Every structure is written in structure tokens, then in C-alpha cells.
Amino acid sequence: MRLDILEKADKISPTMKTYKIGVVWQVYGYVEVEADSLTEAVLIAEDAPLPDNGEYIQGSFEVDHDGFVEEV
Numbered sequence: 001m002r003l004d005i006l007e008k009a010d011k012i013s014p015t016m017k018t019y020k021i022g023v024v025w026q027v028y029g030y031v032e033v034e035a036d037s038l039t040e041a042v043l044i045a046e047d048a049p050l051p052d053n054g055e056y057i058q059g060s061f062e063v064d065h066d067g068f069v070e071e072v
Contacts, residue, residue, distance in 0.1 A: 022067025029054030 029051035035041035 018072045020068075020070040020072050022064035022069065024060075024062060024064050024067075026057040026060035027054035028057055 030053060031045050031048040031051050033041050033044040033048060035044055
């Protein structure tokens, strides 16, 4: 269907819908682990829970264009 036809239809009968759009962003934080070496500490940190001291990485927010979109 052509876009101009849809735009005309929206002007005649405008309807607002709600969509759930996937988004991603990055956070930088620290985890404290006990280990006998740096190598072991890194291995333990890979399985650690997400830290609660994270800081948003500026400019990292984006829409997940390959992700799930749902009309609600």
C-alpha cells in the first residue's frame, strides 16, 4: 500500500497505537571478586551478577532494529 494513501487515511480517521520497541544501551560498572590471581578474578567476574553501581555510557542508547516489535 502506498504511503500517501495511509497518510490520507490517518488524517480522516486518526488512530494512536502503542508499540513496544526493543532498545539497547550500555552501562559501565565494577564487580568485586575474591580470587588468587587476576586471571581467576576475570573468570569469576564473567559469571558475577550485574553490578548495582553502573553508569550509563553516553550515546549508547539505540533502537534494536533486529529485535522484537509488538503492538500493545
